[in-house]
Amino acid sequence: MIRSILIANRGEIACRIIGxxxxxxxxxxxxxxxxxxxALHVALADAAECIGPAPARDSYLDAGAVVAAAVRAGADAVHPGYGFLSENADFxxxxxxxxxxxxxPPPAAIRAMGSKAAAKTLMERAGVPLVPGYHGLDQDADLLADEAGRIGYxxxxxxxxxxxxxxxxxxxxxxxxxxxxxxxxxEARAAFGDDGVLVERYLRRxxxxxxxxxxxxxxxxxHLFERDCSIQRRHQKIVEEAPAPELSPERRAAMGRAACDAARAVGYEGAGTVEFIVEDEAFFFMEMNTxxxxxxxVTEMITGQDLVAWQIRVAEGAGLPLRQEQIAIRGHAVEVRLYAEDPWRxxxxxTGRLLHLRWPEPGEDLRVETGVRQGDAVTVHYDPMLAKLVAWGPTRPEALRRLAGALxxxxxxxxxxxxxxLRAIVDHPAFAAADVDTGFLGRFPDLLAPPPVAPPRHVLAAAVAAVLEDRAAEAARRDPWSPWAGSGAWRLDGAGRHAVTxxxxxVTLAMEATPGPGGGFTLDLAEGAVAVAPAGAGALTVDGARLRLPVVRDGDALxxxxxxxxxxxxxVDPLAPPAAVGEGGEGLVAPMPGRIVAVDCAPGDAVHRGQVLVVLEAMKVQMRLAAPRDGTVAAVRVAAGELVEEGADLVGFAPAR
Incomplete structure (x- = not known):
């Protein structure tokens, strides 16, 4: 019997396993x-071991350090979670x-499925259908290009x-x-230490x-049925649901049989996921995640089973708790992944600090799985997922309604x-109609429409109210007898106004607020005046409507x-001198904190607009940063391996002639 488990992971999955x-x-x-x-997972565990510095390669990916920690802590089992070392046979x-x-699973099964190319060869032998493509070991660039031409673009x-x-x-x-x-x-080399690739036909929908x-x-x-994970960005899932909508019983049964055949082909043990790409009535094996x-x-919520408990049971040598005919679908479940990322960029x-977090109340029909708390920092070193929200309902529409309320x-x-x-997706008519595919976000660009150029009236009202409140609090801390300490807008010839920028x-917004009774004020905007009054903690009445509008302060940021x-x-202090302008003129700056993977230019190089000059890696994503214009490189201010902050100058350009 397993009595102590070391969890070789972090964040929400570590918290989930601890539960x-x-x-x-x-x-x-x-x-x-x-x-x-x-971190939250450290606080929840019975014991905790430090395994190294912040970069994952020096800590969570250090197999020796993890194993040594398990032995040191007296654990008798290791749960790898997902990501990091979870599919590492050597570990x-x-x-x-x-x-x-x-x-x-056994190391042999991990190895068999660890290479997508080798796995597809194995699946072909087992009779599992494959997408047409090249899965060979020869990685010559010219050969791969020839194979792409043969497959067809x-x-x-x-x-x-x-x-x-x-x-x-x-x-x-x-x-x-x-x-x-x-x-x-x-990107593959940075993420997996292996730059081997395969080339396949790309299916349109x-x-x-x-x-x-x-x-x-x-x-x-x-098998415990299927999940539809079609809505993705950057080929990574953000919405998942079970069972897959609009899937016929015949196809469900066929895919379940194919998945079980895939597991048997490698002598599998434990939990695994067989991924298929589906178009029209055909389905093709993509990969197996071990x-x-x-x-x-979402699978747990429609089957009523705890898959982590199943994993522990199998690892202890016991048989599966249920036979296939005992596993049934109950209702519908949908999960969304909440990420620290900017959909409009x-x-x-x-990265940054989570100044304010509020989660919906969990219950039997709603799970909130997270590894962060208010005040925690999201760093450049790890995946930016903040939480998963999972809603269940007797039917798909009811599950979607519950999820919309939770969001x-x-x-x-x-x-x-x-x-x-996420809110826009869940509310979208096409999603409600189950009209989904992996190009969903591309088909509905309105989902990624940028936010308004200026905030709405009630947002401005809340921000101005916070500024006025802060001014009053600051004045109260000064000499109460000083005529200069007051924060009011009193004037000798009548009511004054507060200027707020x-x-x-x-966009710079210069506004004026005229004080009113009871701590309220009238805010003058270009489109008209707005009446604002306090209405309790975190709430205001704006033009007579009571709204919950919490404001979180972070220095000068509201x-x-x-x-x-x-x-x-x-x-903004309108009397402050303007910020100094740097001497570099146009140049290449870091769009976010990260590690420099490669620098492909040198001072004196003539470069053209769009030419990749620097490769930056952050949160497991590689960004190829290109020259903003034709010109000559004046200075290269970084080298491969360096960590940089957002806005750091990377490459300077000579002034345009």
């Missing part, structure tokens, strides 16, 4: 990097060599050694292939449907998030939580 282990009476040991010393072997139970380049959308590029034409190949290889499988040591294999998936809660991951109850401030996008993005987003406005 099941505690229910089963099993002691838990967390591991943490120096950046995660105060599984190291655990077993140290006398630890690895809660996952568009093609999809995919990393052989991993998933999660890393090392994946869609190529529409032969001329674009070399650049896409280099980009995919670089496919659905991404995966089947949850489980196997025990006796060779019994079952671990638990981020989206496993190409889903760029964000309305979410509040995130201090950092950009994809919360507005705020900045929203690149975050107003309203409707579907948190609006950031910055206080």
């Amino acid at each position: 099941t282990a505690r229910r089963l009476g099993i002691r838990t040991v967390a591991v943490f990097s120096e950046a995660d010393r105060d 599984a072997e190291a655990c077993r060599a140290a006398g630890l139970v690895f809660i996952g 568009p093609v999809l380049i995919k990393a052989s050694a991993g998933g999660g959308g890393k090392g994946m590029r869609i190529v529409e034409a032969a001329a674009d292939f070399p650049e896409a190949l280099a980009s995919a290889r670089g 496919p659905r991404h449907i995966e089947v949850q499988v489980f196997a025990d040591r006796a060779g019994e294999v079952v 671990r638990l998936q981020v989206e496993h809660p 190409d889903h760029r991951p964000g 309305r109850d979410c509040e995130v401030a201090g950092i950009a998030s994809n919360l507005p996008l 705020l900045r929203y993005g690149d 975050w107003v939580v309203a409707e579907d987003r948190a609006w950031r406005l910055d206080r």
Whole structure:
């Protein structure tokens, strides 16, 4: 019997595993990097071990450090979670060599499915249908380009050694292939330490449907039905649901059989996910993930099973708790992934401190799975997922309604998030009609429409109210007898006005507020006056309507939580001198904090607009930063391996002639 588990992971998945282990009476040991010393999963575990510095390669990806921590902490098993070392066969072997139970499949099964190319060859032998493509070991760039031409454009380049959308590029034409190949290889090398790729036909309107499988040591294999994971950005899922809508019983049964055949072909054991690409009535094997998936809660909610408990049971040598005919679908479940990222800036991951967090109340029909708390920092070192919200209902419409309500109850401030996008997707008529495919966001560009140039009236009213409140509080701390200490707008010849200047993005907003009775005021805006009055903690009446409008302060930044987003406005002192302008003129700057992977220019180089000069990696994503114009490189201010902050000068250009 397993009595103590070390969880070789972090964040929400570590918290999720701790919950099941505690229910089963099993002691838990967390591991943490120096950046995660105060993280939620560390606080929840019974014990915790530091395994290294902040970069994942020096901590969570250090197999030796993780195994040593497990031995040191007296654990008798290791649960890898997902990501990091979860699909690393050498790590599984190291655990077993140290006398630890690895809660996952045998190393041989991990290896068999670890290479997408080798896995597809194996699946072809097992009779599992495949997408036409090249899955060979010869990685010569010219050969790959020839194979892409043979397959026919568009093609999809995919990393052989991993998933999660890393090392994946869609190529529409032969001329674009070399650049896409280099980009995919670089990202794959950084994410998985292996730049091998495969090339497949790109299906225009496919659905991404995966089947949850489980196997025990006796060779019994079952599936727990499927999940539709079609709505994605950057080839990474953001919405998942079970069962897949509009899937016929015949296709469901066929996909379940194919998934079980795939598991049997590699002598599988434990939890696994067989992923298929589906178009019209055809389905094709994509890959098998030899671990638990981020989206496993939707399967749990429609089957009533705890998949982590199943994993522990199988690792202890017991048989599966249910036979195939005993597993049934109950209702419908939908999950969304809440990320710290900006949907309007190409889903760029964000960093910073979570100044304000509010989650909906969980219950039997709603799960909130998170690894962060208010005040935590989102750093450049790890995946930017903040939480998963999972809603259940007797029917799909009821599940969507429950999820929509939960999203309305979410509040995130201090950092950009994809919360507005998730709300828009769940409310979209096409999603309600189950008209989904992997190109959903591309088909409905309105979902990614940029936010308004200026915040709405009630947001401005809340921000101005906060400024006035802060001024009054500051005045109260001064000498009460000084005539200069007052914060009111009294004038000898009548009521005065408060001048308030705020900045929203690149827009400066100069406004005036006229004091009124009871702490209220009238705000003069270009489109008319707005009557504002306090209405209790975090609430105002704006033109007679009572609204909950919390405002979070962070220095000169004001975050107003309203409707579907948190609006950031910055206080501006109109009398302050203008900021000095740097001498560099035009140049290349870091769009976010990250690590420099490559620098492909030198001082004196003549470059053209769009030429890639620097490759920046942040939160498992590689960004190829290109020259903003034709010109000559005047200075290169970074080198490969350096960590940079957002806005850092990377490359300077000589002045344009």
